[in-house]
Amino acid sequence: MRLQKHDLYMTFAKLASMRSTCANHSEGAILLIDNIMFMGYTGNLPKQKHCKDILNESGKRQPCNCNSAELNVIFQVTKSRQPVSAHNGATLYTTDTITIDKLNQLVSAGVTEIVYKKENQSEEELRDILEFAKYNEISLLCYEDETEIIDSNVNEMLLEVHNLLNINK
Numbered sequence: 571m572r573l574q575k576h577d578l579y580m581t582f583a584k585l586a587s588m589r590s591t592c593a594n595h596s597e598g599a600i601l602l603i604d605n606i607m608f609m610g611y612t613g614n615l616p617k618q619k620h621c622k623d624i625l626n627e628s629g630k631r632q633p634c635n636c637n638s639a640e641l642n643v644i645f646q647v648t649k650s651r652q653p654v655s656a657h658n659g660a661t662l663y664t665t666d667t668i669t670i671d672k673l674n675q676l677v678s679a680g681v682t683e684i685v686y687k688k689e690n691q692s693e694e695e696l697r698d699i700l701e702f703a704k705y706n707e708i709s710l711l712c713y714e715d716e717t718e719i720i721d722s723n724v725n726e727m728l729l730e731v732h733n734l735l736n737i738n739k
């Protein structure tokens with residue numbers, strides 16, 4: 571069986587989420603530009619303290635101001651080469667949900683296609699997001715709507731990756 575493209579990159583995005591340094595959100599994002607893959611995950615920028623390592627007086631994790639996985643993957647691209655907008659489009663895969671704020675950042679960066687996971691979105695939010703995407707000519711695809719067995723797909727693939735790499739959980 572040949573792995574479907576969206577399944578492949580969503581699995582990479584899920585793997586990226588496992589590198590998250592955020593105590594509150596473990597999300598990952600993959601940005602694909604000319605078939606070159608960039609990775610981002612929730613967390614602070616390099617050289618800043620990981621929010622996982624910052625505890626308050628009672629030993630609890632603080633509410634944090636970590637960057638989203640989507641923003642961090644854009645930083646990765648701008649650090650390493652030309653801006654995303656210099657290319658003929660870029661596809662972003664994220665394990666997280668999409669918000670208007672994120673769409674704004676991604677559109678500004680030059681992302682033209684977004685594949686995302688849907689979670690806890692109200693119909694009103696979804697309508698706003700779809701309108702915004704349409705106005706900005708962004709292709710928006712909800713991964714979970716596309717296939718009903720997505721989660722089991724990704725989990726099975728991750729298990730295989732773990733086995734292949736012999737990673738101990």
Ligand SMILES: [Zn+2]
Binds near residue numbers: 593595622634636
């Ligand atoms: Zn955090």
